[in-house]
Amino acid sequence: MAACGLDFGTSNTTLGIGAGDRPVLVPLEGTHRTLPSAIFFAPGREAQIGRAAIEAYVEGTPGRLMRALKSVLGSALIEETTPVGRERIRFRDVIARYLTLVKARGEAEAGVDLDTVVHGRPVHFVDNDPAGDRKAEDTLRQIAESIGFRHVRFQYEPIAAALEYERMVTSEEIALIADIGGGTSDFSIVRLSPERHRRDERADDILANDGIRIGGTDFDRNLSLGAVMPLLGLGSPMKRADLSVPNAYFHDLATWSSINRLYNSKTLREIDEVVRDAARPELVTRLRTVVEAERGHSLAMAVEGAKIAASDAGTGTVDLEWVESGLAAAVDRGRLAGHTEDLARRMAQRIDRCLAQAGLSADRIDALFLTGGSTGLPHVRAALTACVPTARVVDGDTFGSVGLGLTLEAARLAA
Incomplete structure (x- = not known):
């Protein structure tokens, strides 16, 4: 069984392989480990993805650019069709074409066929809609199976980031993981330690999990x-x-x-x-x-x-x-802050909800682990750190922490 961790994000995608405690994100475009989640359809040509897709659009090549593909999951758009050249294709098929090319590049780098995937997913694809949330995960599972993955698992993106961060800790601590991606903001409070890192079952260490459909x-x-x-x-x-x-x-x-x-x-x-x-x-x-x-x-x-x-x-x-x-x-x-401060405030409110869910006061949080591109916005960072003012702030791999954590879990499945 050849397994990978796949972080299909609203803005960027990563794919990782590895064994044991040594996850590696493979290059998906030249030497780049991150691939912009973009696809470009030009008449009479194969679809292009990533930076090449964006470059073709910017250079004025006739065709159709699509970005933020993940954002249609859980919405009515997923089953709708969109014109691509002389044909109309469903949005779910657009995602399938994109992920097919990502999988092929990962297999070329790994030198093996990948039949197992640990897919990252936000805590909530859709806010306040459990049925819509289940539908979004089911759709992504169906897409993954349609492109050749025989075994499909899901892991919450902030939990995946926590698994990656845990490799760095030297003693037991309680960490708040904040993953601010392109389409969602996800938060988890997790008990971590070097000893716990070796366990396969970690449900008891997840103290709280929440998220909101707000991102970059x-x-x-x-x-x-x-x-x-x-x-x-x-x-x-x-x-x-x-x-x-x-x-x-x-x-x-x-x-x-x-x-x-x-x-x-x-x-x-x-x-x-x-x-x-x-x-x-x-x-x-x-x-x-x-x-x-x-x-x-x-x-x-x-x-x-x-x-x-x-x-x-x-x-x-x-x-x-x-x-x-x-x-x-x-x-x-x-x-920038004036036009978007309400978004930062709503993110911070989710941290308060997580603390209440975990039954912890803010001063019980030892570390705030930040990952995702929007954690670099000063007013977002200030809003998050203000919620847990005594916590040590740790900056993760901005675009890689989730993918590395998913790859760790994939390696455990394949072991």
């Missing part, structure tokens, strides 16, 4: 709606008194998984009508430019880049020169 793409969305979409007409008035420009177009354009909905002639005709009736038609004309050129993903990537720049360096810019000469949106840390 939601920060992108809120920042886009707050700082960029007003430049394209969001919130601007119509000629008719007391009416504003319809906001559905802007919400779709700001949401990674919904961007492609706009790319059809019907939407363009509707936007033309809005331009005609808008009090400031020049703003809505910019929206039309983006939609007609099918550059929504370019806009989303620019927003994501400005978010990262503002987080790391204090300031960032969304360059919209290609929409209109001289057009840009400036973003700094204050503006």
Whole structure:
């Protein structure tokens, strides 16, 4: 039995193999261990994934880019079809095509056929909907089986991160694991030690587990709606008194998984009508430019880049020169926090719920282990650390901790 750990994330994917206590994430694109969760369909060509998919789109190759694929799990979209060239395919089949290529690359690196997978999953695919949550896991299981995995197991992503962190601990401690990914934020409180790490059954060591469907793409969305979409007409008035420009177009354009909905002639005709009736038609004309050129993903990537720049360096810019000469949106840390502080607050509330679930006070937490890209946002980090102010803060492998933990569990299954 050849087993792997597969962290299919909203933003990035990793695949790991290994034996015993030595997990390894294999390169999935050149020397890169992480693969952007993106797929590009070009007419008459095989689908491209990862950075190559994004590059093909940015270079203007005719075709269809899809990102944040995982976010449709648990939603009605999973069974819907989307146009790809001259055919329409279901979103679940898009995910299957992406994961088929990921599996093939992992097998090429490992030199063996992989028949067993430990799949990572968020604590909740869907908030407050147990039936939807079960459906999402069942769908992902069916996809995994359809692409050749005979044995499929699931592990909560924060628990997987805890297994990876536990390799570093030298004595028993209680750790709060915070995994802030692209689509979800997941938290676990776990009792860890070198001795416990060798046990196969760890249910008694999991003291609390919770999560919320908020992640990095939601920060992108809120920042886009707050700082960029007003430049394209969001919130601007119509000629008719007391009416504003319809906001559905802007919400779709700001949401990674919904961007492609706009790319059809019907939407363009509707936007033309809005331009005609808008009090400031020049703003809505910019929206039309983006939609007609099918550059929504370019806009989303620019927003994501400005978010990262503002987080790391204090300031960032969304360059919209290609929409209109001289057009840009400036973003700094204050503006980023202002547009997304509610998301950080809601994440922190889940930590309070975990503490209550575990029956622990905040000062009983020895370590706060952080993983996932959005833990780098200063106001998110501040919100999380404020919940357990006496805990030691440990930064994990930002994009690899979950995958490494899943690989540890896969190695145990294969032993």
